[in-house]
Amino acid sequence: METVNILIEALPYIKKFHKKKILIKYGGHAMIDDTTMSSTARDTVLLKYVGMKPIVVHGGGPEISRSMNKLGKEPKFIGGLRITDQETMEIIKMVLVGKINTDIVSKVCVHGGKGIGISGKDNLLLNARKRAPQVIVDGETGEETTIDLGLVGEIDSVNPEVIDMLTMNDYIPIISPIGVDDRGNTLNLNADTVAGDVASSVDAEKLIILTDVPGILEDPNDPETLIKKVQADEVMELIDQGIVKDGMIPKVMTCLQAVENGVSSAHIIDGRIQHSVLLEIFTKKGIGTMIKG
Secondary structure, eight states: OHHHHHHHHHHHHHHHTTTOEEEEEEOGGGGSSHHHHHHHHHHHHHHHHTTOEEEEEEOOHHHHHHHHHHTTOOOOEETTEEOBOHHHHHHHHIIIIIIIHHHHHHHHHHTTOOEEEEETTGGGOEEEEEOOOEEEEOTTTOOEEEEOOBSBEEEEEEOTHHHHHHHHTTOEEEEEOEEEOTTOOEEEOOHHHHHHHHHHHTTOSEEEEEESSSSOBSSTTOGGGBOOEEEGGGHHHHHHTTSSOTTHHHHHHHHHHHHHTTOSEEEEEETTSTTHHHHHHHOSSOOSEEEEO
16 A cells, blocks of 8 residues: 555645756766666656656766876866866867766666767857856955856856757757857856756756755754745845855855756755655655745
C-alpha cells in the first residue's frame, strides 16, 4: 500500500507537468561520481517516460580545475569567475564537451533515454559577448585594479530552435555551457546563468538547480532553518539581510530572473539527496527552496 500511495500522490503532478519542459541544471554532488550521475540521469529519463520534456544544462568547474592542475596550469578566479585565456579555453572545451557532456549522454542512453549532447555553439544556441574587465578594489588601500577575464562571456540571446526540435522528437538535450560571439569565438559561460536563460527561452515550466546545500537557509549551519518558499519580490531583501550570500547569490538571481521571464517556478535543491529531482516534482512536500513570481 505504501507503494500505491506514493503513485497516487504523484498522479496530480504527472498530470500537471505532462508535456511541459523541465530544465534541470546538474551541478555539485549530482556530478561527483559515476554512481550519483547515473542516478540523476535515470531520474531524468523517468521524467521523460511519464510525459515531461526534460532539458539538462551541466556545469563542470571542479573537473576543469582538476584537469588544469594535471596539465600544469594554475586555475585563477576573480569574483568567482575563471580567468580564461586561450589555453584554458581549450581545456574547458575538452572537459565540458569532450568528457562531461558525453558521460551524461551515455548514462541517459543506458537508462533508455534518447540523450543528445549539444553546446551553446550548436546552431548558435547561446549568442554571447565578452565580459567587460572586472574592477577589483583593495580593501586596505582602496586602490582599484582592472583585470581582463579573457574569454569569459555574457549571454546576449538564446536561439531555442535546436532545443525545440529535439524535445519535439522525444530527445533529451544535454547542454554544455559555452557560447559563441559574433566572430565565432568560443566563450566560457556560467552554467547557472545558461540554465536560467535557456529555461526562459523555451518556456520551461520549472527550473531546478541541483547544488550541495539544502536550499536557502536562514542559518547556514542549521538545515532546519530551510526557507521552503520565497516570493520573487522577497529575494533582494534576503540578499540585503545577508541570508543569501557568496555562491548562493548567482544561483538565486538566476532563479529570480527565470521566474520574472516566464518560468512558473524555480527550485534550488540538494543534489546530495538521492532522487532529489523526483522528490521535488512528484511530492506535495517537495524539497529545497522554491522561488515563485
